[in-house]
Amino acid sequence: MRVALLCSRIRVEEKLLRHALQRRGVTVEVVDDRELVLDLAGPRRDWDVVLQRSLSQTRGLAAARVLAAAGVAVVNQPEVTALCADKLATTALLHAAGVPVPRTLVAFSAESALRAAEELGYPVVLKPVSGSWGRMLARLNDRDAAEAVFEDRTVLGSPEHSVFYVQEHVAxxxxxxxxxxxxxxxxxxxxxxxxxxxxxxxxxxxxxxxxxxxxxxxxxxxxxxxxxxxxxxxxxxxxxxxxxxxxxxxxxxxxxxxxxxxxxxPGRVAGVVIDAARGAQTMAAAG
Amino acid sequence: MCPECDARVSVPDDVERGELVQCPECGVELEVVALEPLRFIVAPPEEEDWGE
Missing domain, CATH: 3.30.470.20 (ATP-grasp fold, B domain)
Known part of the structure; x- marks a missing residue:
């Protein structure tokens, strides 16, 4: 069984995952997303499964989409990764599934974002719809702070920063x-x-x-x-x-x-990866 | 050798390509780009879309 471990850098996690897979008798190829060239006419198929661990959400998702479209099993599936990378899409889906989430309003201009903040009542939390590690999270304690941050995001940010995801502050x-x-x-x-x-x-x-x-x-x-x-x-x-x-x-x-x-x-993740590879092998044999 | 300050950089025995280490003298973050012989570059800065 051959597993590609797609990554940008080798963090502690990637080492642990590689060791966990190897302990289970799997051949692991570490693939650096910066060095990857994928041919859409037929990307490499000698991997039974790709474990997508890119640090870069953009590169990881792009590679996963190409590989999945060509029939390569990818963990996690690109649709799942795309949803999780988008806080707005995630929260909307969780809400629809009946999962309790903090009350969240979305607005698309500094003025309407301010109305959203006033409706929730201060403090509110402003989150970028994509982003990790707590970057660009802002707790807005009052109207002055909200006005300043919303204006900054409008003037200095990319269009994505004008999707204002405004959430109740949970104490x-x-x-x-x-x-x-x-x-x-x-x-x-x-x-x-x-x-x-x-x-x-x-x-x-x-x-x-x-x-x-x-x-x-x-x-x-x-x-x-x-x-x-x-x-x-x-x-x-x-x-x-x-x-x-x-x-x-x-x-x-x-x-x-x-x-x-x-x-x-890492051992439990390796188990899922191996199951995904077996599933793909069975489908290929049947198909 | 650290590409920034020429200090000798030691690495763990199980070091891998793509791993990050820190220069003990100048403190810069280095990425291991080759193992034999061992070669480092100054690690590229964190990108905006990096994360979990």
Whole structure:
């Protein structure tokens, strides 16, 4: 079995995934997305499956689309990755699936975004519709801040920055929850704790094991199904005794969650990748 | 050798192409672009669409 590990850089996660696959007898080819040339008339087919781990969402998604169109199995599937890269699309789908999400309004000009913020009541959170690691997140505590940031995004930002995704501020207790979903199972979860309101480990938050309650499990599986399923990390906010889903990530980082949970996350991901390859082989044999 | 300051850069035994290491002297982030012989470039800055 041959697996291509598509990446931009070798992070700790990519090393762990490669080792996990090799331990299971899989041949792994590490493919640097910057060096890849894909022929749309017939991209390489000697890979049974591609594990898409590009740091660059644009490159990862583009490569995944070409490969998937040519019949190569890709984890995660490009449709899922595209949805997760778009907070607006994700939140809309979660909402439609009946998953509780923070109240979110969308507006397309500084003036209408201000109306949205006033309707929610301050503080509000402004998020870029695409973006990771907590970049460009803004908590707007009052009308003065909102006016300034909305104007900045309009004048200095790209057209995408004028899609104003304005969300109620959830007064979470100094932490959020990240749950790891593999297929239809929540394999583990961590609390991400930080004194800062942005609780992202890329921004210095620390992790602690979080027991997967039946509520967490149900919401995460529901969220994963809503975006098409696969290997996903679901972020949840505690709002009093309510749980709200804030986002779903398709190329998750997990280095800080293995030791604290005691769960072999890369091993579980490798299992899914191998299953996807077997599925593709069976389809090819039948087809 | 660090391409920025010429310092000797040591790497872990299981170092891989594409991995990031830091120069112990000037602190710059380096990307391993070749293993034998070991070669580094100054790592390209984080791009806007990078993330999870």
């Amino acid at each position: 979470k207790p100094g932490r959020d929850i990240r749950a790891f979903v593999v297929g239809d199972e929540v394999i583990c979860a961590v609390f991400r704790e930080s004194a800062h309101w942005i609780t992202n480990t890329a921004r210095g938050a620390t992790t602690r094991d979080c027991v997967v309650t039946s509520d967490i499990a149900r919401l995460c599986v529901q969220s994963a199904r809503a975006v098409g399923g696969g290997v996903l990390a679901v972020d949840l906010l505690e709002d009093g005794d309510r749980l709200l889903v804030s986002e779903v990530n398709a190329t998750m980082e997990f280095r800080n969650s293995i030791d604290v949970t005691g769960v072999d996350i």
